[in-house]
Amino acid sequence: MRFMKIVLAVVVCLAVLLAAAITFTIGWRPFIGPRARPLTGRVFERTPQRWARGKYLVEGVTPCMDCHSPHDWTQHDAPIVPGMEGAGMDFSVMKGLPGRITAPNITPDPETGAGTWSDDALARAIREGIGHDGRTLFPMMPYENFRHLSDEDLASIIVYIRSLPPVRNSLPSTEIIFPVKYLIRSVPEPITAPVLDPDQSQPVKRGEFLVKVAGCADCHTPIDDHGQPLAGMDYAGGQIFDGPWGKVATANLTPDPSGIPYYDEALFLQTIRTGVVKARTLNQIMPWFVYRNMTDEDLKAVFAYLKTLKQVKHLVDNTEPPTMCEICKVEHGGGDKNHKN
Ligand code: HEC
Numbered sequence: 001m002r003f004m005k006i007v008l009a010v011v012v013c014l015a016v017l018l019a020a021a022i023t024f025t026i027g028w029r030p031f032i033g034p035r036a037r038p039l040t041g042r043v044f045e046r047t048p049q050r051w052a053r054g055k056y057l058v059e060g061v062t063p064c065m066d067c068h069s070p071h072d073w074t075q076h077d078a079p080i081v082p083g084m085e086g087a088g089m090d091f092s093v094m095k096g097l098p099g100r101i102t103a104p105n106i107t108p109d110p111e112t113g114a115g116t117w118s119d120d121a122l123a124r125a126i127r128e129g130i131g132h133d134g135r136t137l138f139p140m141m142p143y144e145n146f147r148h149l150s151d152e153d154l155a156s157i158i159v160y161i162r163s164l165p166p167v168r169n170s171l172p173s174t175e176i177i178f179p180v181k182y183l184i185r186s187v188p189e190p191i192t193a194p195v196l197d198p199d200q201s202q203p204v205k206r207g208e209f210l211v212k213v214a215g216c217a218d219c220h221t222p223i224d225d226h227g228q229p230l231a232g233m234d235y236a237g238g239q240i241f242d243g244p245w246g247k248v249a250t251a252n253l254t255p256d257p258s259g260i261p262y263y264d265e266a267l268f269l270q271t272i273r274t275g276v277v278k279a280r281t282l283n284q285i286m287p288w289f290v291y292r293n294m295t296d297e298d299l300k301a302v303f304a305y306l307k308t309l310k311q312v313k314h315l316v317d318n319t320e321p322p323t324m325c326e327i328c329k330v331e332h333g334g335g336d337k338n339h340k341n
């Protein structure tokens with residue numbers, strides 16, 4: 001009797017400890033599924049103003065077509081394969097992803113694209129990370145950034161992508177490896193309150209919004225083996241991109257002497273418009289050919305915001321051979337010149 005009581009007490013203790021461990025580490029979402037709200041029947045009215053704003057955002061700011069279309073990676077401006085705008089991209093060409101990832105066909109084709117998905121299904125996928133079929137989207141789809149899109153900007157993007165010519169193109173579906181497949185379920189967060197237009201009055205505020213929805217940090221902040229951003233290294237560069245475009249590390253965009261202190265507004269605009277920094281040609285994985293469609297005013301705002309970034313000492317130089325970096329723990333050009341202090 002006494003022995004049974006001890007066993008029972010131990011089992012209860014272990015269960016409590018396990019529950020606490022789950023609560024304070026990965027949380028319960030991997031087991032019970034993502035936070036998601038039910039879909040509504042809302043339809044976004046197709047107005048010319050929305051279409052124009054949507055086109056501007058999609059083609060110049062939120063790089064939807066950069067990920068959702070196949071490219072000719074042999075060219076410096078990585079053009080979209082003709083007639084395939086929005087028809088999806090198979091990311092198996094890119095090394096280092098946890099599984100086979102596909103950015104789906106988002107053209108209005110009813111069989112292979114988004115033709116039968118409701119407006120609200122698109123809205124929920126874009127800002128809240130739940131696919132039309134209820135699945136948690138792999139957060140490479142930058143829904144965590146797109147949460148900051150106002151209701152009006154979201155409606156504009158949807159009105160625009162609905163106007164794309166439908167393309168018939170079926171692609172393999174995303175297959176994420178275990179345990180990542182379950183862990184990502186804690187990322188989605190429903191939006192239940194209105195999201196207002198961003199404060200566009202001050203250049204720095206305007207720039208901060210643009211940089212967020214353009215996803216600059218997703219590439220320019222270095223990450224650990226689990227794909228998580230390294231603490232204190234915002235925009236400090238060193239994330240590796242390996243694929244048909246070659247193998248390059250992202251640049252340190254902070255105003256530190258090891259970053260881009262020598263940029264002025266004119267050089268920044270020229271770089272984004274041409275993909276060339278003086279005599280140095282930027283690799284085509286840097287989507288300058290998207291951002292070049294921004295207005296002068298918006299690009300100036302982006303630069304004004306970059307100038308306010310906290311300086312981080314981290315040299316990344318793709319013109320030098322890759323060497324191990326003590327700071328971000330990967331091999332990149334100039335890595336051996338970085339030391340932890
Ligand atoms: C950095 C690359 C990237 C960018 C930029 C991007 N997407 Fe995605 N998107 C993806 C990937 C990858 C998936 C698939 C994720 C998965 O299968 O788990 C996806 C999924 C989606 C889905 C979900 C489809 C479904 O199953 O319901 C929609 C809709 C979508 N994207 C629209 C957009 C729009 C609109 C934009 C621009 C505002 C955009 N995406 C920008 C990579 C991207």
Ligand code: HEC
Nearest residue numbers: 214215216219248249250251277281282283285286287318
């Ligand atoms: C898909 C990943 C990706 C995204 C998104 C991205 N970049 Fe880059 N960027 C790169 C890579 C890689 C390089 C380095 C290219 C090289 O050295 O050839 C780079 C280089 C640059 C450079 C050149 C720095 C130098 O060496 O002189 C600037 C400026 C820049 N990015 C700004 C931005 C801004 C601003 C944004 C957002 C609006 C952005 N990037 C978004 C990948 C990205």
